[in-house]
Amino acid sequence: MTSNFAIAIVGATGSVGETLLQILEERDFPISDLHLLASNESAGRTLAYRGRNLRVRAVDGFDFRTVQLVFFAADPSVTLAHADAVRKAGCSLIDVTGALPSDVAPRVVPEVNGALISGEAPFAVTSPSSVAVAVSLVLGALREHVQVRRLVIDAGLAVSSRGREGVSELARQTAELLNGRSVEPRLFDRQMAFNVLAQVDEPDAEGHGRLERRVNADIKALFADEALNVAVSCHQVPVFFGDSLSVTVQASTPVELGKVIAALDAAAGIELVDAGDYPTVIGDAVGQDEVYVGRVRRGIDDPCELSLWIVSDNVRKGAALNAVQLAELLIKHHL
Amino acid sequence: MTSNFAIAIVGATGSVGETLLQILEERDFPISDLHLLASNESAGRTLAYRGRNLRVRAVDGFDFRTVQLVFFAADPSVTLAHADAVRKAGCSLIDVTGALPSDVAPRVVPEVNGALISGEAPFAVTSPSSVAVAVSLVLGALREHVQVRRLVIDAGLAVSSRGREGVSELARQTAELLNGRSVEPRLFDRQMAFNVLAQVDEPDAEGHGRLERRVNADIKALFADEALNVAVSCHQVPVFFGDSLSVTVQASTPVELGKVIAALDAAAGIELVDAGDYPTVIGDAVGQDEVYVGRVRRGIDDPCELSLWIVSDNVRKGAALNAVQLAELLIKHHL
Numbered sequence: 001m002t003s004n005f006a007i008a009i010v011g012a013t014g015s016v017g018e019t020l021l022q023i024l025e026e027r028d029f030p031i032s033d034l035h036l037l038a039s040n041e042s043a044g045r046t047l048a049y050r051g052r053n054l055r056v057r058a059v060d061g062f063d064f065r066t067v068q069l070v071f072f073a074a075d076p077s078v079t080l081a082h083a084d085a086v087r088k089a090g091c092s093l094i095d096v097t098g099a100l101p102s103d104v105a106p107r108v109v110p111e112v113n114g115a116l117i118s119g120e121a122p123f124a125v126t127s128p129s130s131v132a133v134a135v136s137l138v139l140g141a142l143r144e145h146v147q148v149r150r151l152v153i154d155a156g157l158a159v160s161s162r163g164r165e166g167v168s169e170l171a172r173q174t175a176e177l178l179n180g181r182s183v184e185p186r187l188f189d190r191q192m193a194f195n196v197l198a199q200v201d202e203p204d205a206e207g208h209g210r211l212e213r214r215v216n217a218d219i220k221a222l223f224a225d226e227a228l229n230v231a232v233s234c235h236q237v238p239v240f241f242g243d244s245l246s247v248t249v250q251a252s253t254p255v256e257l258g259k260v261i262a263a264l265d266a267a268a269g270i271e272l273v274d275a276g277d278y279p280t281v282i283g284d285a286v287g288q289d290e291v292y293v294g295r296v297r298r299g300i301d302d303p304c305e306l307s308l309w310i311v312s313d314n315v316r317k318g319a320a321l322n323a324v325q326l327a328e329l330l331i332k333h334h335l
Numbered sequence: 336m337t338s339n340f341a342i343a344i345v346g347a348t349g350s351v352g353e354t355l356l357q358i359l360e361e362r363d364f365p366i367s368d369l370h371l372l373a374s375n376e377s378a379g380r381t382l383a384y385r386g387r388n389l390r391v392r393a394v395d396g397f398d399f400r401t402v403q404l405v406f407f408a409a410d411p412s413v414t415l416a417h418a419d420a421v422r423k424a425g426c427s428l429i430d431v432t433g434a435l436p437s438d439v440a441p442r443v444v445p446e447v448n449g450a451l452i453s454g455e456a457p458f459a460v461t462s463p464s465s466v467a468v469a470v471s472l473v474l475g476a477l478r479e480h481v482q483v484r485r486l487v488i489d490a491g492l493a494v495s496s497r498g499r500e501g502v503s504e505l506a507r508q509t510a511e512l513l514n515g516r517s518v519e520p521r522l523f524d525r526q527m528a529f530n531v532l533a534q535v536d537e538p539d540a541e542g543h544g545r546l547e548r549r550v551n552a553d554i555k556a557l558f559a560d561e562a563l564n565v566a567v568s569c570h571q572v573p574v575f576f577g578d579s580l581s582v583t584v585q586a587s588t589p590v591e592l593g594k595v596i597a598a599l600d601a602a603a604g605i606e607l608v609d610a611g612d613y614p615t616v617i618g619d620a621v622g623q624d625e626v627y628v629g630r631v632r633r634g635i636d637d638p639c640e641l642s643l644w645i646v647s648d649n650v651r652k653g654a655a656l657n658a659v660q661l662a663e664l665l666i667k668h669h670l
Contacts, residue, residue, distance in 0.1 A: 150637075152583045154489035156531050156572070170529075175513055178506075191617050194505075196491050196572055196579040198613035198630050198644040207610055207632030207642075216635045229636040233581045233644070237491070237531055238573050244531040246568045248487045275542055278533035282526050295533050297542030300551045301564040302485075307542075309533040309568070 004032035005335065006067040007327075010059050010082065011074030012036035013045055015164055016096055019320035020071055021049055027324060030331070037062055038074070064089035068121070068335055071323055072097055083124075092123040092335055094326050096319045098214050100126060107221045109133050110325045111269055112140035117329050125326050129211060130243055130318020131155045131234070132218030134291045134310050139223070139249070141267035145259045146306060150229040150250035153215065156237040157200055158244075158281065161314055162187060167240050174238075188236065197236040209234060242281025243318060245310040254303035257296070264293055269317075272296075278309055285311040289321055339367035340670060341402040342662075345394050345417065346409030347371035348380055350499055351431055354655035355406055356384055362659060365666070372397055373409070399424035403456070403670055406658055407432055418459075427458040427670055429661050431654045433549050435461060442556045444468050445660045446604055447475035452664050460661050464546060465578055465653020466490045466569070467553030469626045469645050474558070474584070476602035480594045481641060485564040485585035488550065491572040492535055493579075493616065496649055497522060502575055509573075523571065532571040544569060577616025578653060580645040589638040592631070599628055604652075607631075613644055620646040624656055 007024075011017040017038075024031065036047055037059040046053040059078065064070060064085055069092045072079040076099035083100060086093045095105055105124040106116050109132075117123065128136070135153060139146070159166035165187050173183045173193035183191050190197055201209045208216075212232040219230050237244065249255075264272040271290040273279045279292035291312040299305025312318055327335075342359075346352040352373075359366065371382055372394040381388040394413065399405060399420055404427045407414040411434035418435060421428045430440055440459040441451050444467075452458065463471070470488060474481070494501035500522050508518045508528035518526050525532055536544045543551075547567040554565050572579065584590075599607040606625040608614045614627035626647040634640025647653055662670075 150585075152487040152489075152566075154487075154568075154581045156491070156570075171513075174509060178510055178513060190615055194574050195615050195617040196574060197615060198579075198581075198646075203611060203630070203632075206635075207630060208635055213635065229634065229640070231487075231583045231634055231636075231640055231642060233489070233583070233630075233642060235491075235579070235581065239529050239531060244533075244570070246489045246570065248566045248568070250485075276538060280525055280530050280532060282530040295538070295542060295568075297538075299564065299566050300541075300543055300548065301566075305564070305566055307566060307568060311533075 004030045005069055005331070006033035007031050008035040008037055008062065008064070008067045008070045010037045010070060010072045010078060012047060012056055013038045013042040014073060015160060015315050016073040016319045018047065019315050020073060020323060021047060023320050023324045025050055029324065029327065033067070035062070035067060064091045067091055069094070069327060069330065073319070087122065087124070090122050092121050092330055094125050094127060094323050096127040096323050098126060098129060100124065102126070102221050107218050108326055109136050109140070109222055109322060110329050112136045112222050113224070114329055117333060121335050123330050123333070123335065125330070127319060127323040127326055128218035128222060129214045130312065130314040131215045131245060132222060133318050133322050134243060134245060134312035135247060136219060136222040137269055137291050138264070138293055138308060138310055141263050141270055142260055145256060145263055146249060147252040148228060148249050149252050151219065152231045152248040153233070154246040155215070155232065155234045156239070156244040157234055158239040158241050158314060159192065159236065160241045161200065170238055170240060192236065193238055195238060200234045200236050239281060241286045241313065241315065243312050243314045244281055247308045247310060249306040251304045251306060255298050255306045257298060260306065261296060264296065279311050281311045285313050287316065288313060289317055291317055339365045340404055340666070341368035342366050343370040343372055343397065343399070343402045343405045345372045345405060345407045345413060347382060347391055348373045348377040349408060350495060350650050351408040351654045353382065354650050355408060355658060356382060358655050358659045360385055364659065364662065368402070370397065370402060399426045402426055404429070404662060404665065408654070422457065422459070425457050427456050427665055429460050429462060429658050431462040431658050433461060433464060435459065437461070437556050442553050443661055444471050444475070444557055444657060445664055447471045447557050448559070449664055452668060456670050458665050458668070458670065460665070462654060462658045462661055463553035463557060464549045465647065465649040466550045466580060467557060468653050468657050469578060469580060469647035470582055471554060471557040472604055472626050473599070473628055473643060473645055476598050476605055477595055480591060480598055481584060482587040483563060483584050484587050486554065487566045487583040488568070489581040490550070490567065490569045491574070491579040492569055493574040493576050493649060494527065494571065495576045496535065505573055505575060527571065528573055530573060535569045535571050574616060576621045576648065576650065578647050578649045579616055582643045582645060584641040584643070586639045586641060590633050590641045592633060595641065596631060599631065614646045616646045620648050622651065623648060624652055626652055
């Protein structure tokens with residue numbers, strides 16, 4: 001029944017790109033032809049797929065008419081540089097970089113607003129920021145029980161949100177400090193080891209970072225609710241992999257905790273951890289498809305308040321897996 | 336003019352106790368007689384004060400009639416065990432452990448509600464939790480401009496909040512992992528290195544931890560506002576010293592950012608970091624008397640929302656310094 005598809009991955013050598021490749025293989029995605037693309041510097045490397053070594057080619061000059069679907073997992077600027085050519089080639093695209101506006105490439109998490117994907121190919125879809133994917137999955141599962149009026153998201157991001165350089169920089173700084181040497185920060189603007197950085201990118205004139213704006217817009221788009229009030233603070237924590245999210249919801253009516261817990265327990269893609277215990281990125285979320293939720297509780301002062309702790313693999317469910325799930329949805333609609 | 340006072344420190348060998356001793360010396364506190372007290376196990380050790388080595392004695396059996404003021408900086412249970420004897424001895428007390436109810440020992444931050452200290456000796460005063468000290472200092476400075484209706488505090492606590500054992504456990508785990516060995520957690524219930532723990536103590540039946548309850552009650556008491564809505568989430572981060580706090584305020588009127596910034600800039604005990612930049616515990620807060628504030632911004636969706644990033648030395652300003660400042664206030668009232 002299923003036909004096979006010619007696919008390209010732009011940014012194949014990055015951590016999201018490599019995880020994409022791995023998940024396509026794991027989920028047995030029907031591929032006839034696979035093109036791995038990257039910047040000129042990374043071209044020439046090889047990556048393994050189903051036991052074969054595939055050579056990475058430069059994205060510049062690639063003919064998008066030879067594929068039906070492209071994943072963009074490099075820099076937002078790379079998405080922007082090629083989106084027009086992709087469209088003109090009649091090729092569908094899934095962007096994990098958030099470079100395109102919502103009216104061009106709507107933000108979709110299959111479990112939350114997958115119904116948004118309709119019509120005919122070519123499709124253009126955005127996989128939202130990892131923070132928005134995790135939070136919307138959880139709040140989406142509660143839609144029948146909790147009408148969210150206001151949301152405060154405090155996100156502790158792992159250094160892998162800065163790619164492989166982030167991971168090696170935290171390791172280097174930690175080793176230097178443990179050996180009693182002083183640290184000269186490179187990738188981050190401060191000492192990252194044993195420290196929490198207040199922001200993950202350059203704030204704009206109003207003081208909000210690019211990712212904070214993106215999470216805010218993602219969540220409102222995913223719930224198609226422009227009136228929703230979403231406060232977002234993103235911090236960089238000395239953790240290698242995974243997002244650690246503290247979420248406080250103000251609902252319009254008192255929260256019925258029993259129903260909330262039952263709904264989370266029943267939801268696909270969510271692993272609920274019992275009261276008293278709690279999940280962490282290490283040992284729970286990292287390497288897993290599920291988003292983990294714990295510390296589900298009502299406010300001390302306000303029965304309409306709900307607090308949650310969410311951990312998620314930022315590279316996997318937060319980006320690569322959601323993108324592949326989007327591709328699976330596109331297939332259903334005759335990509 | 337000033338007379339000198341006979342003083343005891345219970346819990347002198349702990350990190351708050353040692354910092355207390357250091358700050359008393361730094362601030363030239365008028366001491367005639369200094370008794371260092373601790374558990375039976377720690378008795379016999381010596382600590383330096385003004386170039387002399389003072390021997391630590393057991394708190395059990397100490398005659399509180401020989402002093403005018405006692406600092407309690409051990410466990411809450413130690414405060415509870417001796418508070419009655421202290422009162423009967425006619426001795427004033429400053430408790431940093433939060434063991435006593437507000438009607439017995441009101442929570443005071445001198446800059447916020449120092450006026451609460453009045454009447455005659457003996458006094459009993461509580462130095463609030465380090466998180467509440469830092470947040471109330473900042474919001475206290477804004478009292479004329481921001482009427483707070485709702486507050487969401489997300490607190491990343493350093494391992495030093497668990498005393499010296501917390502510090503050595505993070506160091507041990509980090510070294511093991513960097514050497515490629517697996518980690519068997521001891522003090523914490525999970526791997527602490529390169530991980531964020533969702534809670535810092537055992538939650539109660541409603542899911543709130545003891546410290547979360549304490550911060551909530553502290554803040555309401557400090558602003559004498561029982562109607563205030565305070566959501567608190569405390570997490571343990573792999574940082575040695577200092578609290579990293581993300582605070583989102585919902586005010587009753589649109590926030591006038593210019594006035595907020597001017598008020599923070601002018602406030603005693605607060606160091607405001609310019610927009611674009613931000614403070615961190617390392618390099619800014621740790622070892623300093625000031626609480627550092629940055630990332631002062633209004634909500635993306637709501638002009639009545641104010642977000643702030645606050646870092647503070649949890650042992651110093653958060654506990655020992657505030658306690659000594661309270662003692663200085665008591666002196667003014669003829670301790």
